[in-house]
Amino acid sequence: SERGGADHGWLKARHYFSFAGYHNPERVHFGMLRVLNDDIIAGGGGFPTHPHDNMEIVTIPFSGALQHKDSTGGSGVIKAGDVQIMSAGTGVRHSEANESATESVNLFQLWVFPKERNITPRYDQKTYDMNERINKWQVVVSPIETDKALWINQDAIFSLTKLEAGKSLNYQNTFKGNAVYLVVISGSVKINEKILNNRDAAGISETETFTIIASEDAELLAVEVPIH
Secondary structure (H helix, E strand, O other): OOOEEEEOOOEEEEEOOOEOOEOOOOOOOEOOEEEEEEEEEOOOOEEEEEEEOOOEEEEEEEEOEEEEEEOOOOEEEEEOOEEEEEEOOOOEEEEEEEOOOOOOEEEEEEEEOOOOOOOOOEEEEEEOOHHHHEOOOEEEEEOOOOOOOEEOOOOOEEEEEEEOOOOEEEEEOOOOOEEEEEEEEEOOEEEOOEEEOOOOEEEEOOOOEEEEEEOOOEEEEEEEEEOO
């Protein structure tokens, strides 16, 4: 309820951090995490071609299908279960459009400041088995090169879980000194006696580990980033 937002008709956006017409000096960024937008794009809607540079841009859809095209030659359609990343680097132009003329798309888009500036722009996407995140963390974005996660130009880890009611799950930082921005995609959880409901978020710092207890079935996104 404390998020910023805008309704453009074709786009209903909610902003966790200052973005576009929403500015909250207390919520400009969380460490290297600069943007987290919860977007609903109406059927037939989309973002026309626009530029980015020196930003790691991660898109996670929850419903519908989003079509992407960019100046690196990268293109693809992403839907629930998929994750997409674009390193803007020295500069890239891209467009994003709802593949459907009638069905809406709901997604999170996150921007992370890069570790190394002015790298060659790049694009990648991957489909994940959502059964592999039930009651455990599924790492979907990581700087540690594996065939299981999309590579990111930052010491940042993106993890997803589907936690069943009554279950608990521990999070352990991968990088010492990092902090975690935790978002409840759906459901309700308790952390350190604080209750977080659907679309609530918490910034967790100055600890290497914490435990989540699901009050009801919940989906969560943990974004671990350097805090300084």
